[in-house]
Each structure stands twice: as structure tokens, then as C-alpha cells.
Amino acid sequence: MARLAIALLLVTQAGGCLADEPGEPDCLLDQCESAQSRDEVLDAIDGNGDAIAQFLREAVTERGTLVGDYRDVLDGIGVALGCAPETERSFVVLSNTGFIPTTVFARCADDPQLASRFFLAIPAVRESGEDTDVDPQVLHLSGWDEEAGTFRIYSTRPTEDGEMGVNVSPSFCLGCHGGPHQLSYWQPLMNEMTNPWSGWNAEPGFRSQLFDEFLDQRIAEGAVYQDITAEDLLDSASNLEPIIRAGIDRLNGARVLARERAAEAERALALLQPLYCDESVNFVSEIHGGGQIRASSVLDPTLASHMRAAGIDGEWPWMSGDDLRLADAPSQWEALTLVPVRGESTLAVEVSLVARQVLDPMRALRVRALDWTRPVLSEFRCNLFRDGANRIRGGAIDDEIAALPEGTATADLVPIAYDEIMKLDTAVGLIALEASADDELVAIPDVTEPDVQSRLTEGDLSALAISPAELGDRLQSYLEAIDRDDLWVMRQIRACRVAHEYAIAPIYPDLDCD
Amino acid sequence: MRLFDRTALRHLLACIPLVLASCAAEGSGDTGDGDGGEEDCTDGKCDDPGATADRECKEKCGGSTSNACFTECRDAAALDHCEARKSDAIDSAQKAFTPNNIRWACADVEGVNTNGRDDRGQEYCEYYAVVQPPPPAAGGALPDPVDLGRNKSSGSPTPLSLTLNEDQIFALEDEPDAIAGQCIFTSWHQDIELRYPVCGDSNVTCPKLTLADSAKLPSWQPSREYTKIPLTDEWMRMKVSINSNNAAADLFEKGLTDPPAGDAAKPDDPLHDDYIRGCWKAYKLFKTEWRRSDPSVCAVGVRLAECGCGVDTNGDGTADITDPVEISRGVVPFQPDQDGTLRLRGFHLGTWSDMNQLPSGCRYLETGDTDSTKTLVACDLTASDVLSSQQDPKQKCREKYGDNVVVHVPVPAGAIVCTPPADGQYAATCSSMPWVVGGAPSGS
Numbered sequence: 001m002a003r004l005a006i007a008l009l010l011v012t013q014a015g016g017c018l019a020d021e022p023g024e025p026d027c028l029l030d031q032c033e034s035a036q037s038r039d040e041v042l043d044a045i046d047g048n049g050d051a052i053a054q055f056l057r058e059a060v061t062e063r064g065t066l067v068g069d070y071r072d073v074l075d076g077i078g079v080a081l082g083c084a085p086e087t088e089r090s091f092v093v094l095s096n097t098g099f100i101p102t103t104v105f106a107r108c109a110d111d112p113q114l115a116s117r118f119f120l121a122i123p124a125v126r127e128s129g130e131d132t133d134v135d136p137q138v139l140h141l142s143g144w145d146e147e148a149g150t151f152r153i154y155s156t157r158p159t160e161d162g163e164m165g166v167n168v169s170p171s172f173c174l175g176c177h178g179g180p181h182q183l184s185y186w187q188p189l190m191n192e193m194t195n196p197w198s199g200w201n202a203e204p205g206f207r208s209q210l211f212d213e214f215l216d217q218r219i220a221e222g223a224v225y226q227d228i229t230a231e232d233l234l235d236s237a238s239n240l241e242p243i244i245r246a247g248i249d250r251l252n253g254a255r256v257l258a259r260e261r262a263a264e265a266e267r268a269l270a271l272l273q274p275l276y277c278d279e280s281v282n283f284v285s286e287i288h289g290g291g292q293i294r295a296s297s298v299l300d301p302t303l304a305s306h307m308r309a310a311g312i313d314g315e316w317p318w319m320s321g322d323d324l325r326l327a328d329a330p331s332q333w334e335a336l337t338l339v340p341v342r343g344e345s346t347l348a349v350e351v352s353l354v355a356r357q358v359l360d361p362m363r364a365l366r367v368r369a370l371d372w373t374r375p376v377l378s379e380f381r382c383n384l385f386r387d388g389a390n391r392i393r394g395g396a397i398d399d400e401i402a403a404l405p406e407g408t409a410t411a412d413l414v415p416i417a418y419d420e421i422m423k424l425d426t427a428v429g430l431i432a433l434e435a436s437a438d439d440e441l442v443a444i445p446d447v448t449e450p451d452v453q454s455r456l457t458e459g460d461l462s463a464l465a466i467s468p469a470e471l472g473d474r475l476q477s478y479l480e481a482i483d484r485d486d487l488w489v490m491r492q493i494r495a496c497r498v499a500h501e502y503a504i505a506p507i508y509p510d511l512d513c514d
Numbered sequence: 515m516r517l518f519d520r521t522a523l524r525h526l527l528a529c530i531p532l533v534l535a536s537c538a539a540e541g542s543g544d545t546g547d548g549d550g551g552e553e554d555c556t557d558g559k560c561d562d563p564g565a566t567a568d569r570e571c572k573e574k575c576g577g578s579t580s581n582a583c584f585t586e587c588r589d590a591a592a593l594d595h596c597e598a599r600k601s602d603a604i605d606s607a608q609k610a611f612t613p614n615n616i617r618w619a620c621a622d623v624e625g626v627n628t629n630g631r632d633d634r635g636q637e638y639c640e641y642y643a644v645v646q647p648p649p650p651a652a653g654g655a656l657p658d659p660v661d662l663g664r665n666k667s668s669g670s671p672t673p674l675s676l677t678l679n680e681d682q683i684f685a686l687e688d689e690p691d692a693i694a695g696q697c698i699f700t701s702w703h704q705d706i707e708l709r710y711p712v713c714g715d716s717n718v719t720c721p722k723l724t725l726a727d728s729a730k731l732p733s734w735q736p737s738r739e740y741t742k743i744p745l746t747d748e749w750m751r752m753k754v755s756i757n758s759n760n761a762a763a764d765l766f767e768k769g770l771t772d773p774p775a776g777d778a779a780k781p782d783d784p785l786h787d788d789y790i791r792g793c794w795k796a797y798k799l800f801k802t803e804w805r806r807s808d809p810s811v812c813a814v815g816v817r818l819a820e821c822g823c824g825v826d827t828n829g830d831g832t833a834d835i836t837d838p839v840e841i842s843r844g845v846v847p848f849q850p851d852q853d854g855t856l857r858l859r860g861f862h863l864g865t866w867s868d869m870n871q872l873p874s875g876c877r878y879l880e881t882g883d884t885d886s887t888k889t890l891v892a893c894d895l896t897a898s899d900v901l902s903s904q905q906d907p908k909q910k911c912r913e914k915y916g917d918n919v920v921v922h923v924p925v926p927a928g929a930i931v932c933t934p935p936a937d938g939q940y941a942a943t944c945s946s947m948p949w950v951v952g953g954a955p956s957g958s
Contacts, residue, residue, distance in 0.1 A: 113894075113896060238873075238918065239874055243874070249691070249899075253898055257687065287601070287606045289605065290602075308906065313629075320625075325624075355683070
């Protein structure tokens with residue numbers, strides 16, 4: 001039973017969202033909608049500069065449909081991309097909808113940069129008589145529009161005439177890919193971006209963790225599934241990971257470029273939100289019960305980056321290691337799996353702001369030092385942002401904005417907005433969450449501790465101020481003291497949150513959130 | 515069955531390196547330094563898991579390293595390291611032992627870091643970053659490419675961090691997926707002096723490091739060639755003394771001799787585990803049980819010794835080379851060969867799924883070698899990678915590629931024959947391929 005429970009944790013899609021079970025789908029938002037004419041499609045893609053739009057302009061019928069199935073679409077888009085058929089690879093994950101396999105395709109797959117311009121997912125299955133097989137006409141597609149600096153998204157569904165109806169910019173995708181903070185754009189998703197990629201096919205080269213056991217053999221024997229996972233096509237999740245990372249880099253770069261645009265409060269807030277609120281989450285798993293799991297499960301990985309950028313090097317082991325070592329699991333089936341951690345796309349924004357000198361590393365450290373035993377899903381940090389954002393929208397920094405010289409960019413506004421966000425409403429009024437000494441910061445391991453709560457309420461931060469070096473020491477001690485039971489509790493607490501708040505949450509059948 | 519004469523076998527075995535190579539370290543935590551010699555790490559300057567364990571045990575035991583307290587403490591730490599390495603090698607998805615190869619990732623284990631000095635490059639594979647920064651001012655002169663964290667023949671490694679001004683940051687940002695640098699991974703043994711054949715007769719004529727034809731060139735870089743970076747030994751040969759042909763042969767010989775054994779009266783003695791015995795051998799020899807390479811290599815040596823294995827040169831099913839010295843030099847022969855041919859420049863680099871493939875973004879660099887052809891790898895660093903890792907691009911190389919650039923030590927499965935001794939403590943578990951510690955997976 002434990003084995004089954006643990007095994008039932010799988011993952012979600014990378015290039016698409018919302019796998020369809022066989023039978024009539026429950027259509028979410030515009031999931032089942034399609035354009036009714038060629039003109040409608042062309043109008044919808046007017047100005048789109050991605051390879052999918054380029055393909056659609058050539059291929060869409062007068063009825064607003066596409067003829068054929070995924071193969072025709074892939075080949076057509078491949079021409080637009082300049083990526084030959086032999087560069088195509090497929091990657092399979094078991095989704096969080098009944099373990100339906102979702103297959104993600106990439107072209108120019110040997111070059112992660114090129115490959116990251118386009119993703120196609122086949123997320124649905126269909127029943128055909130006695131058989132269940134992947135539906136080759138339900139497609140979720142995303143293509144990078146270089147000019148616009150964004151991914152354009154599309155979906156297709158089978159029509160009664162056997163063609164594929166086209167939906168341009170389907171909003172249903174953002175339920176997963178936009179996250180609970182409702183980002184208005186699609187971002188690449190790969191729930192687990194580190195070994196062992198639970199729920200993904202990781203062969204060859206890596207032994208899959210649970211994939212083979214939970215892949216529905218009826219689907220696996222289907223003709224379409226066999227085609228899309230043929231030996232010369234199917235690749236390991238380990239090779240999708242760099243493609244997804246390249247896609248995240250691509251999007252992140254475009255996002256952070258917004259700092260060069262004219263100073264505007266909302267732009268500044270959009271850049272700062274990732275420091276405080278988890279726009280995305282990822283999941284890490286212990287490797288085959290051997291005690292090795294990513295340290296990001298316990299410590300925010302940007303801490304090391306900011307410390308280095310600030311020139312603080314206390315020679316702590318935590319700064320240079322990616323992995324945490326625990327005692328081995330009692331069995332492989334009791335491995336710690338799918339521990340929610342801070343999303344790669346979210347922390348990439350933060351790292352970028354520091355790397356591009358929009359925020360100095362000490363400012364970023366000041367945020368990370370708050371509630372630091374919660375590297376992800378800290379209500380304190382996110383509420384700090386929400387409250388600050390509300391004050392800003394209510395005019396709290398209007399005077400500073402007005403005083404900025406003409407032509408000031410958003411980058412110059414970011415520190416001003418940051419300073420406003422880093423204020424706490426206390427019994428003595430709004431106070432800055434900063435130490436009195438310039439070379440110290442307010443560090444709070446756990447904001448829910450009663451003593452800390454009372455200090456924050458009273459506005460007494462003096463006992464919470466420490467140097468970055470001392471913070472480093474405390475982080476090291478904390479990491480050394482963590483054991484499997486501690487991490488198990490963290491996993492349960494975070495998983496309960498994620499299960500309620502993130503559409504991409506995997507299935508956690510062993511979770512008791514009551 | 516194939517027939518081999520001894521000369522031919524030496525040629526064959528030269529392509530099959532060595533198992534125990536990595537065990538041949540010179541001392542606890544010894545990494546060698548930039549000047550190619552050994553360095554005593556007992557003063558704590560080196561920071562790797564072995565030196566860390568030494569330091570911690572010394573502190574715990576009243577400052578002494580020669581009392582029973584220290585020994586017990588250090589033994590316990592070694593066992594922890596061995597369990598961790600076993601987890602990597604056998605329990606994880608990346609199997610260290612296959613019928614035809616021993617494998618480990620080029621990336622160093624956690625705990626190998628830059629504290630005190632840069633100790634990265636412990637696994638018969640050294641790596642560093644090369645970055646072509648944009649001009650400091652728009653339209654200005656292109657600076658030279660910068661090498662970061664490269665071990666040198668003398669002195670400390672080159673600096674780790676990159677300093678970029680605002681203009682350079684903007685330039686990198688404007689072209690995030692342009693290839694702004696390279697990660698270099700090399701397995702060229704430290705003591706092999708012959709230059710790459712592509713260099714011809716002189717280092718002056720060595721080709722330069724060049725981006726792949728398909729690489730997207732940044733607008734500030736007019737040519738794919740890094741003109742200041744030739745494929746010479748200074749740039750491309752490993753510098754750490756333990757990463758050498760001689761060390762490999764020495765270790766192989768020692769690994770084949772006197773394998774450790776668990777206490778037969780204690781069923782739960784960890785030394786009853788095949789991998790742990792090999793790892794323990796590495797610890798007892800050189801206290802390098804914390805590495806990836808040494809324990810794996812020693813585990814194979816231990817099993818070969820326990821299972822009465824030798825090399826069959828004439829295909830009659832009987833081992834006719836059983837002496838550890840002969841075997842070690844048969845497997846890691848002196849280079850170049852008697853006829854002047856270099857047959858083993860270094861260990862083969864590949865990836866987990868295929869020893870002749872590399873992870874996405876990486877390619878082999880042409881060295882001109884006809885044997886030992888895959889010892890030099892270059893992997894792309896995008897402008898975005900450079901931007902996000904300015905403090906230590908070499909670490910980006912480790913994180914992005916190091917786990918999947920895999921050192922392969924081919925095992926001459928067809929030439930090994932084993933006759934387990936009747937009274938061998940672990941003879942009962944000698945399979946037909948005892949060097950596949952932990953069982954035989956599929957694949958190479």
C-alpha cells in the first residue's frame with residue numbers, strides 16, 4: 001500500500017496542461033473552443049511572429065481547421081523552425097490526471113537553445129472500441145515570438161469531420177502555466193527539473209523512478225503511443241530539462257528587460273513579486289531512496305548566489321553543494337518524493353535582478369532572510385509584498401515617482417518600490433524591516449514562532465538583527481541538523497498547500513491535510 | 515573466442531583503462547596544485563570531504579590524528595562517504611558498473627569546493643570556463659576571452675569570477691541565447707606529454723578553440739575562433755598530479771592486492787557489501803573514499819581479486835596474466851607505446867546513455883588522436899548562463915553539464931576470466947561478471 005501510495009505521485013505536463021481522460025472532456029474555460037473560419041484564425045494570429053503562426057498561415061483551411069494530426073503539425077512547424085525531422089525527440093510524463101501519459105515533442109532537440117523555441121504536447125487519450133490510445137489530434141502548442149518576447153500558445157481538438165479545430169491563445173492553459181498568481185503569459189513547465197524526474201521516462205541513461213510501474217499498459221500498447229515513443233524518438237527527461245531551462249531563460253530575459261521601459265509602478269511590482277511570492281513551484285525527489293535530495297528542499301538556492309555576489313564567503317559547505325544527504329530511506333518505496341520547492345522560473349527573475357544590478361545582493365538577501373526555514377510558500381513574505389503593493393497602488397510612492405527625472409526607467413523605480421514593500425505594519429506603525437546597522441539584516445528563521453510574532457507585532461527588530469556571516473553560520477547549523485523526519489513533515493505541509501493552490505500539483509494519495 | 519597475443523592484448527588493454535586509476539592518490543585529500551606536485555592538505559587548506567573529515571575528527575579528538583579516537587572518528591566518516599558513493603554508484607539511476615565500463619560523472623561530489631582553494635577536478639576530469647565578454651563600451655574594442663578556474667602548470671588556477679560593467683550586461687542581455695562562452699572538460703592525463711596530433715610539430719601550430727558551426731554567435735564576436743586559446747597542453751591537459759597515467763597504474767596494482775574483508779562473525783558488518791569493500795580499500799590506501807572515481811575503480815579491483823580473475827590472452831579460457839603489476843601495466847600501459855603510438859591519452863568522455871555521445875550542448879573537440887579520441891569536450895555557455903553565474907562560471911559548467919559528462923573506463927569483458935577460489939570469503943557471490951558491482955544493468 002505504501003508502495004502504491006508513494007508511487008501515485010506523479011507529475012504533470014511540461015509543454016501543455018490538463019490531460020484529457022477518454023470520453024467527453026470536462027471543458028475548462030475555452031478548452032473545447034475552436035475558430036470557425038480561416039479568417040478568424042488569421043485575425044487571431046495577426047502580428048504573431050512564432051513558427052506556429054507561420055505554419056498556420058499556410059496550413060489552416062477555410063473552415064479554420066487543420067488537416068491530419070500531430071505528425072502533420074510537427075512536420076509543418078519543423079519546416080518553419082528550420083529543424084529537420086531527424087532532430088525531433090519525444091519525452092513522456094505521467095500526468096496528474098489518472099496517470100495519462102503526456103508526450104512532449106521538441107525539434108532541434110540536440111540544441112537546447114534552438115529547441116526551446118517550440119513545444120508540442122499530446123495530453124489526451126481517447127477510446128476507440130475496446131482500445132484506449134493517445135489522441136493524436138488533441139494538441140497543446142507553444143512557440144517563441146522573438147519580437148514580442150513571449151511564448152504564443154495554441155491548442156487543437158478533433159472536429160466532427162475528422163480535422164483539428166484551432167484555438168489561438170487559449171486561456172485555459174494559463175491555469176497551469178500562469179500559476180496561482182495569474183501571470184498573464186505562458187511559461188515552460190517541467191515539474192521536476194532534477195534527477196530522478198519522478199513520473200517521467202528517464203531512459204536511457206537514467207533508471208526511471210515509477211514511470212514504468214504506473215504507465216497504463218493499455219495506452220502503452222496503443223498504436224499512436226507506440227508511434228510517438230518509437231525508439232528513435234523517445235528520449236530521457238534528462239534531455240528535456242536543458243531545453244526547458246533554456247525556455248525559462250528565454251522568457252526570463254524578456255521579462256527582466258521590462259526594467260528598461262519607462263518607470264511605472266506596476267512594472268516594478270511585476271519584477272519584484274517573484275522575490276516574495278511563489279509564482280511557480282517545482283518538485284524534487286530523493287534519488288531512489290538513497291538519501292540524496294536537492295538542498296533546495298531545505299534552503300533557498302539563491303542564498304548562495306546572493307552571498308557570493310555580495311562578496312560574503314564564509315566557506316560554508318551549504319554554499320557550494322547542490323545536494324542534501326540524509327540517511328537512506330527504509331526502502332526505495334519510502335523515498336521522499338515530490339517535495340515542493342521554489343520554482344526555477346521564479347527564482348530566475350530574482351537572480352537576474354541582482355546579476356543585472358537592478359537590486360544589490362544585500363537587498364535580495366534581506367528578503368531571503370525572512371522566514372528562511374520556509375524557502376517556499378512563505379505567507380509572511382508574500383503578504384509583505386501584497387501589503388506593500390497595495391500601499392504603492394494607493395499612492396505611497398507617488399511623490400518619489402513624480403520626483404524622478406523624465407526618462408527614468410523602471411529599473412530605477414525598483415529599489416524605491418522595494419523599500420516600500422519592506423515595511424511592516426506594527427503596533428507602532430509602519431516600520432522598515434531592516435537592521436539599524438548597515439552591515440546587518442533582520443533574519444527570522446520561522447516567523448510563526450510566538451516570540452518572533454510578538455516582536456514583529458511590537459515593532460521590536462533589534463534582537464532579530466544579525467550579520468550575513470552569522471546568518472551563514474545558522475544556515476549551516478540548520479542544514480546539518482535536518483533529518484528525514486523533518487523533511488517529511490515539510491513535504492507534507494507544503495504538499496497540502498500546493499495541492500490546493502497550484503493546478504500543476506501532482507497526486508499525493510498519501511497526504512492527510514486535515 | 516578471440517585469440518590475443520600479449521602484444522595485441524597490450525594494445526587492446528591500453529584502450530581499457532583503468533580501473534583503479536583514481537585510487538592512486540598520493541594522500542588524504544591530495545589534489546596536487548597548480549604546479550603539478552602533491553600538496554599536504556593536513557593544514558586544512560584543501561577543502562574536500564576527506565580533509566573536512568580529518569579536520570573535524572582532529573578537533574573532536576583533542577587535536578591529535580594518531581589516537582584511537584581519531585581513527586574511530588575518521589573510519590566512521592569514511593563509512594558515511596562510502597554509503598553516499600554507493601548510493602550514487604548503485605542505487606541511483608546512473609549506474610557506475612556496466613558489463614563494459616566503469617563510469618562516473620565528471621562533476622565533483624558535494625564538499626569539493628573553492629573554500630581555501632579551488633579543489634574541483636578530482637575525478638580524472640578537469641574543467642573550466644571560457645567567456646568572451648562583450649566590449650566594455652558599445653562599439654569599443656573586443657577584450658580577450660577570459661578563462662575562469664583553469665588549472666595551470668604553475669601557480670594557482672585562474673580567477674573564478676567575471677567582472678562585467680553595465681554596458682556588458684546589457685549586451686549579454688540583448689542576446690541571451692547567443693553562445694558567449696564554453697565549458698572545457700578534459701581527461702588528458704597529467705603525465706602524458708605528447709601534444710595533440712592536430713598541433714603538428716609545435717604548439718605554435720595548434721588549432722584554436724572554436725565554437726561549433728551551429729552555435730549562435732554573439733554580435734560582438736566576429737569569429738568562431740578564440741584566437742588566444744590554443745589546444746596546447748597548457749590549456750587542455752589536466753594539471754592535478756593524481757589525474758595521471760602513472761597514478762592510475764599504481765592504484766590498479768594496489769587495488770588488486772589484499773582486498774579488505776568483513777568480519778565473518780558479524781553478518782551486519784558493512785564490509786560484507788561488495789561496493790563498500792572497494793570503497794574501503796580506497797580509504798585505506800589513500801583516504802579518497804569520498805570521490806566518485808576511486809571507490810568505483812577499487813570496487814572493481816577488489817572483486818577481480820576476490821573472484822580469481824585474470825586476463826586470457828590466447829582465448830583458451832584460462833587466465834595467463836594474473837600478476838597485479840602485469841595486469842595494471844597491461845591495462846594502463848606506459849605511454850606512448852613501444853612503437854611510439856599514443857594509445858591512452860586519457861579516459862573516454864561520453865554520457866550516461868551512450869559512451870560515444872555527449873549531453874545536449876556539448877561536442878567533442880578534434881584532437882587528431884586515432885586512439886583515445888574522446889578526451890576533450892566543449893559545451894556551450896549562453897549569454898544568459900554567463901549573466902547568471904558571473905561570480906563563478908566554472909560552477910555553472912559543473913551544474914549544467916558536469917553530471918552528464920561521464921568518464922568511462924572500459925572493461926575488457928571478453929578477455930577477463932575468473933576462477934573464484936574455493937575458500938574465498940566472497941567467492942560465492944562471484945557472478946560471471948563480478949566487476950559489475952551491484953548487478954548487471956542493460957546498456958554499455
